[in-house]
Amino acid sequence: MYFESHAHFDDKRFKDDREELLELLPSCGIDYVINVGCDVKSSKESIRLAERYDYIFAAVGIHPHELYDMSSKTIEELRRLSEHKKVVAIGEIGLDYYYDTHPRELQQFWFRQQLRLAESVNKPVIIHSRDASQETFDIIAASNVRRGSIHCYSGAAPMAMEYAKMGFYIGIGGVITFSNAKKLIEVVEALPLEKILIETDSPYLAPAPSRGKRNDSRNLEYIVNKIAKIKQTTPEFVAEITGNNAKNLFF
Ligand SMILES: [Zn+2]
Numbered sequence: 159m160y161f162e163s164h165a166h167f168d169d170k171r172f173k174d175d176r177e178e179l180l181e182l183l184p185s186c187g188i189d190y191v192i193n194v195g196c197d198v199k200s201s202k203e204s205i206r207l208a209e210r211y212d213y214i215f216a217a218v219g220i221h222p223h224e225l226y227d228m229s230s231k232t233i234e235e236l237r238r239l240s241e242h243k244k245v246v247a248i249g250e251i252g253l254d255y256y257y258d259t260h261p262r263e264l265q266q267f268w269f270r271q272q273l274r275l276a277e278s279v280n281k282p283v284i285i286h287s288r289d290a291s292q293e294t295f296d297i298i299a300a301s302n303v304r305r306g307s308i309h310c311y312s313g314a315a316p317m318a319m320e321y322a323k324m325g326f327y328i329g330i331g332g333v334i335t336f337s338n339a340k341k342l343i344e345v346v347e348a349l350p351l352e353k354i355l356i357e358t359d360s361p362y363l364a365p366a367p368s369r370g371k372r373n374d375s376r377n378l379e380y381i382v383n384k385i386a387k388i389k390q391t392t393p394e395f396v397a398e399i400t401g402n403n404a405k406n407l408f409f
Contacts, residue, residue: 249284
């Protein structure tokens with residue numbers, strides 16, 4: 159019933175009960191999961207999970223926090239990994255000016271290189287952007303990539319509409335359930351449901367009733383319920399449309 163468009167079940171916070179949890183999720187209404195890589199190791203780990211579980215698919219990419227060993231060899235390795243039949247996207251890639259783990263010019267450089275990789279292997283992208291809304295938008299707009307998810311979107315409504323016009327989907331996660339979610343609520347109000355994906359970013363960003371705890375895809379329910387309330391429709395309809403959107407994008 160739910161298409162989880164962004165999770166990290168390879169994360170060490172799942173080390174004690176990963177198998178148990180991943181066996182359980184389909185019986186909790188989780189039909190599909192995209193497990194998203196942040197570096198080479200977690201990209202490989204995502205593929206391993208996708209090989210093991212039918213409902214899991216993988217994205218491979220280097221997160222802007224993880225550029226330590228980044229080189230043209232890394233890009234070639236990602237290219238090789240992306241040939242796997244269960245790899246459906248390049249991600250997560252982008253800019254993070256909040257933590258500023260690496261110089262901004264370096265982040266921009268490898269972001270552009272990975273967009274080019276996505277273009278050349280003809281896969282959609284999964285974008286991470288924090289405190290860098292305009293720069294992220296400008297780099298994507300200047301690229302030839304026109305398919306992807308703007309994961310855990312944190313920008314304003316007009317930019318979300320611009321992304322939608324360019325062909326991108328907007329990923330809505332647990333933040334929509336927080337009491338200070340005014341800006342994100344405006345985004346959901348403005349966007350047609352046909353442009354929205356649902357995601358948990360597990361183990362991060364648990365929605366309101368579990369805020370601060372380890373997150374997993376079962377919490378999609380809270381996100382879907384909140385979107386349904388904003389859109390004045392049923393949770394079932396939100397789950398169906400966002401599921402179709404994700405299938406269109408990734409399959
Ligand atoms: Zn993520």
